[in-house]
Amino acid sequence: MLDTRETIMTLARAIVQAHGYQGLSFRDLAKAVGIKSASIHYHFPTKADLGAALARRYGEDARATLDGFLAETSDPATLLRRYVAVFRRALENDNRMCMCGFMAAEHDDLPEAVKSEVRAFADINVAWLAQVLRLADPAADPTATEKRAFAIFAAIGGAQLAARSRGDIALFDSIVESYCATGLIPA
Amino acid sequence: MLDTRETIMTLARAIVQAHGYQGLSFRDLAKAVGIKSASIHYHFPTKADLGAALARRYGEDARATLDGFLAETSDPATLLRRYVAVFRRALENDNRMCMCGFMAAEHDDLPEAVKSEVRAFADINVAWLAQVLRLADPAADPTATEKRAFAIFAAIGGAQLAARSRGDIALFDSIVESYCATGLIPA
């Protein structure tokens, strides 16, 4: 038996991962929750409040998941494989995509509070990737490592977007294989 | 003095590159054109018709641009630099992005006729990139070359998305530099 507020957030996340922030309708969301659309506003006064809460929680969950990986192993290749698997899982879940990736496209129509959480999500990912890259090559230049981490983050997001547009998970795998083969993602 | 239909398409393209297909409003578009929203429907009966026309034209224009590059040089490094510059130009234009990249995210809410044009746009890009990769390495396995072309297309789209989310063109340049340094994009 979940809190109404938690139910709203869980269902809203799934909607945004499929339809974006612009595609999130309070009426549809309310229907899914089983209350009226005006009641959503009791828990989240505006759509901006809901969007910011969703993006913040998304980042917190990502951080927990990624730190969980680091607690289990310090083998860079394993860690990167698990990282890629997280993005694959979104596609497996009815061809959904990273919520903040979708929001990145919607940047111009995002309230400022949502924009800053989307930025924070990217920061969490890049910081974790940089940490893993340092495990693989501790002697590397820190600035170059950070750049490389951002490149991996961006490339995996692009692979997810390309695969989503065709509804083809095999394409995601194929693109990631190329990233590994060319050396963007270290094996 | 442009055709009304052409004016609609030009202004609509700029809107979709900034706000997506979902963010394209007939009322806003009509205001920009200088007619009433009901009049847009005379030229494009439904939003799906307009969206499909936009995506098709976008692909035709891309093909013309890319073939123009090939007519001027057959140096792979130069061609790839020009290809990257096309995506950079969208960001330079008020932080806009590739129209079909945005539409890829909106996949679930796209009419079928628009979806197929988005797919066709990707095909045009991948075919051109594969052609350039063959210039660089004619002996390479054709299947691997095609995979590599798709990886480059996806990665550049991801770089554009990441840079857009921060409104930071320097980040786009930095990510592309990493793609070149790691060997994903051949120099």
Add this chain to the structure above:
DNA sequence: ACCTGAACACCGTTCAAGT
């Protein structure tokens, strides 16, 4: 051939009213 105003069911938001 091209445009318009008015209507329809939708959207986020507000608010007075319920329990």
Add this chain to the structure above:
DNA sequence: ACCTGAACACCGTTCAAGT
């Protein structure tokens, strides 16, 4: 504390009516 119905200005779409 939590929910609701009704209203507001918005959305794409339709259509009869204008020129």
